Amino acid sequence: MEYLSFELPIKELMDQYQTCSLVGEESGVDVKLACSQIEDKILEKKKEIYGNLTPWQRVQMSRHPDRPYTLDYIHGMADKGSFLELHGDRNFADDPAMIGGLITxxxxxxxxxxxxxxxxxxxxxYRRFGMPNPEGYRKALRLMKLAEKFNIPVVTLVDTPGAYPGLEAEERGQGEAIARNIFEMVQLKTPIFTYIIGEGASGGALGIGVGNKVYMLENTWYTVIAPESCSSILWRNWDHKEDAANALNLTPADALREKFIDGIIEEPLGGAHYDQETTYLNLKNSILQNIKAFSKFTGQELETQRQDKFIAMGQFKG
Known part of the structure; x- marks a missing residue:
């Protein structure tokens, strides 16, 4: 288990607990009470730290190296052996930064x-740090169109620092690919449910983020630009990334307040990586509940609801 800088007090207590357990095993001395007291301290410290995370600490949590990624969620939620991965955009290439396929x-x-x-x-x-090329977005659109044809619900999982900014990506139409996805997703006549499971940055996230319902996991972020990039633009360096994170209103609570999302998926204490099975179950239950709730909608009603939802964002009410 890796620990972030603000988690070091928890690590110290965990080390004490391991030492206590080891002493008990090697010496035969009854240390249950002492170990139990340390356990209580660990729980207290976790509640104190994770209950008061700053926006920048949420960003750090979303990038935790042990945090589950899209394929982890797919294999953790899907019925055993049901995942059929589909490849390619039928135009240029397959993109390993964008995963997609059928599951049950x-x-x-x-x-x-x-x-x-x-x-x-x-x-x-190989995955380009989760930053898709244009062919990744075009593959995603192809799969969504396929789902629409067979009236299959679409679920999108977003965890990206942004679309890939390389020269080749721009030459192949990165901006057009993202814009086309947004344009087409608004009109799809099958339900779409979007979940921010880690990082949700800029158009790279929005390219697969136009859903009838949009949710964020508890320790994620969703905004127009990464805090480091915002800091480098405004202050010419990354030293003000924490200030940028505060100003961007990027936390799930911020997004819910501004009605950019429809809900927050609770994570286990300490983050999704502490108890991945519970996290998978929470996400799976949300997906199935939404599929049931939207099963009565016609294709036209789904399209209208999605359009109204996104058109209403950012409207000023005096």
């Missing part, structure tokens, strides 16, 4: 897609 959740067929990061250095390079 308790027998319910779903088209699921999302941005995928890597664990190792080699995999991070």
């Amino acid at each position: 959740l308790d027998g319910q067929k779903v088209m699921i897609l999302g941005t995928q990061k890597g664990r190792t250095t080699k995999e991070r390079q």
Whole structure:
């Protein structure tokens, strides 16, 4: 388990607990009471730290190296052996930064897609740190169109620092690909449910983020630009990333207050990586509840609801 800088007090207590347990095993001395007291302190400290996270600490949590990624959620939620990955945009290439395919959740067929990061250095390079190329967005759109054809609900999982900014991506029409996805997703006549499971930055997130319902996990962020990038633009360096995070209103609570999202998915104390199975179950239950709630909508009603939802964002009321 890796610990972030603000989690070090928890690590110290965890080390004390391990030492206490080891002493008890090796010496035969009854240390249950002492270990129990340390456990209570650990729980207290967790509640204190995770109950008062700053916006920048939420950003750090969303990037935790042990945090589950899209493929982890897919395999953690799907009925055993049901994931059928689909590849390619039928135009240029497949994009490993964008994962998609068919799964079943308790027998319910779903088209699921999302941005995928890597664990190792080699995999991070292969996945481009979760930053899709234009062919990734075009693949995502192809799969959503396929789902619409067969009236299959679409679930999108967002965890990206943004669309890939390379020269080749721009030459192949990065901006057009994202804009086309937004344009087409608004009009799809099948339900779309979007979940921010980590980072949600800029158009890279919005390219698969136009849903009938949009949710954020508790320790995620969603805004127009990463705090470091905002800091480098305004202050010419990254030293003010915490100030930028505060100013961007990027937390789930901020997004819910501004009605950019419809709800917040609770994470286990300490983050999704502390208890991944519970996190998968929470997300799966939300998906199935939404599918049931929207199953009575016609295609036209789904389209209208989605359009009204996004048109209403940012409206000024005097």
